[in-house]
Amino acid sequence: MSKYPFVPKTNAHLEPGQFWSIPMSDGRFACGRVLRVDRDVKTYGARAMFVGALLDWVGTELPTAEAIAGKPALKICGAHVRTITEPGGSVVGERPLELDGIVPPAEVHEWWGFRGAVARAERHFIAGDPPPLSERREVRSPLTEKMLRPALTGRGVIQFTSPLTDEDFLRLADWLRPYPEMTLRAYLRHRDLEFLRFFPLVRRFDVDAAYGLESLDGLRYLPDDLEQLAIGSTKLRLDLSGLERFHGMKSLFLEGQTKHIDVISSLASLENLSLRSITLPDLSLLLPLARLQTLEIRLGGTSDLRLLPGIGELRYLELWRINGLSDVTAIGEMSRLQNLFLQALKHVESLPDMNGAIALRRVRLQTMKGIHDLRPLASAPVLEELILDDMPQLQPSDLAPLVGLPHLKSVSPGIGIKKSDAVRGLLGLPEVNGPFDWQES
Numbered sequence: 001m002s003k004y005p006f007v008p009k010t011n012a013h014l015e016p017g018q019f020w021s022i023p024m025s026d027g028r029f030a031c032g033r034v035l036r037v038d039r040d041v042k043t044y045g046a047r048a049m050f051v052g053a054l055l056d057w058v059g060t061e062l063p064t065a066e067a068i069a070g071k072p073a074l075k076i077c078g079a080h081v082r083t084i085t086e087p088g089g090s091v092v093g094e095r096p097l098e099l100d101g102i103v104p105p106a107e108v109h110e111w112w113g114f115r116g117a118v119a120r121a122e123r124h125f126i127a128g129d130p131p132p133l134s135e136r137r138e139v140r141s142p143l144t145e146k147m148l149r150p151a152l153t154g155r156g157v158i159q160f161t162s163p164l165t166d167e168d169f170l171r172l173a174d175w176l177r178p179y180p181e182m183t184l185r186a187y188l189r190h191r192d193l194e195f196l197r198f199f200p201l202v203r204r205f206d207v208d209a210a211y212g213l214e215s216l217d218g219l220r221y222l223p224d225d226l227e228q229l230a231i232g233s234t235k236l237r238l239d240l241s242g243l244e245r246f247h248g249m250k251s252l253f254l255e256g257q258t259k260h261i262d263v264i265s266s267l268a269s270l271e272n273l274s275l276r277s278i279t280l281p282d283l284s285l286l287l288p289l290a291r292l293q294t295l296e297i298r299l300g301g302t303s304d305l306r307l308l309p310g311i312g313e314l315r316y317l318e319l320w321r322i323n324g325l326s327d328v329t330a331i332g333e334m335s336r337l338q339n340l341f342l343q344a345l346k347h348v349e350s351l352p353d354m355n356g357a358i359a360l361r362r363v364r365l366q367t368m369k370g371i372h373d374l375r376p377l378a379s380a381p382v383l384e385e386l387i388l389d390d391m392p393q394l395q396p397s398d399l400a401p402l403v404g405l406p407h408l409k410s411v412s413p414g415i416g417i418k419k420s421d422a423v424r425g426l427l428g429l430p431e432v433n434g435p436f437d438w439q440e441s
């Protein structure tokens with residue numbers, strides 16, 4: 001029998017029926033429920049994962065077994081134990097699932113991030129579940145009327161994980177015709193992209209989990225005015241030179257694709273670029289991208305960032321687990337940058353002076369274990385929001401330089417539950433609430 005409350009570090013003491021508190025930004029609590037724990041699964045991270053649910057319950061006090069009786073699940077997702085602990089929650093009790101008619105699903109197809117449950121709770125209980133801006137659905141042969149029901153938003157992703165019949169490809173292409181902002185996503189093991197002959201009008205296409213893909217020749221079927229393209233990791237490095245004809249492309253994602261990667265320099269209309277598991281000697285091939293507004297570099301070994309201030313009109317920058325990167329001085333000279341996200345850069349031990357980052361409004365630091373000094377952030381002239389995720393090396397006193405910053409509106413201090421409470425008392429500021437959209441500023 002577990003003693004409550006407790007803050008889990010692994011799933012060793014999680015059991016179906018337990019429930020946890022979800023602190024929200026308005027001072028109320030939502031409630032999560034543990035549905036299933038698969039400890040015998042031999043996969044990476046299995047000791048920390050579980051299946052959980054957000055209940056249709058909200059209160060001004062912590063949830064109790066009596067208070068949540070009969071409350072159904074609003075959303076079920078796979079989760080990490082930090083989904084409980086990251087927002088400051090804890091497991092506060094248990095109640096048998098069968099008493100409330102809750103049945104754990106055999107499979108889950110969605111996963112919460114560390115703040116996913118609190119974000120979903122705030123959307124429902126605070127924002128009132130505003131209409132979705134996009135949607136995601138999966139189709140397979142034989143296509144059904146439900147799969148091809150009209151789109152609610154006209155935006156989002158429709159994907160297949162195994163090839164459709166030719167007839168169904170034609171039906172899917174016809175369904176997509178009135179939705180030019182919908183992305184077609186092929187998530188499958190396939191040798192080629194010849195099925196794209198059925199989709200000459202698609203302007204947004206993603207191919208992922210296609211490890212056996214041998215050629216990108218099938219892209220020739222897509223229109224010259226293609227707007228968005230994503231190419232995931234493959235066993236062979238595929239020839240990117242054919243991308244040159246997509247002169248109007250706005251968004252590009254590449255994972256591990258380096259053959260003729262210099263073609264990027266010719267894509268003058270690019271606004272969003274994401275590179276994963278790709279190492280560039282420097283950022284010179286990005287200099288011609290005068291319209292570039294967002295740049296994400298994840299994994300790989302690109303360690304020379306000196307050209308960052310001269311690239312496009314960068315408003316958003318994300319750097320994630322880049323081997324060998326130790327110097328981020330250039331960030332402090334990015335005069336248009338508004339949103340910065342640094343994650344798991346284990347060799348970065350200091351932040352740059354931010355006096356030159358005159359538009360920087362949000363900073364998020366996650367698992368930046370080498371950072372002990374936050375004073376450079378106080379030099380950012382208009383900093384409004386700061387999010388610290390998994391930064392236990394920091395002490396409340398490390399945030400003292402932020403006291404009294406004229407533009408600072410909210411701080412999420414993920415430095416440990418007790419220490420974070422001390423920070424809230426020190427700064428007197430609410431948690432960061434909701435996404436940051438620089439495009440609306």
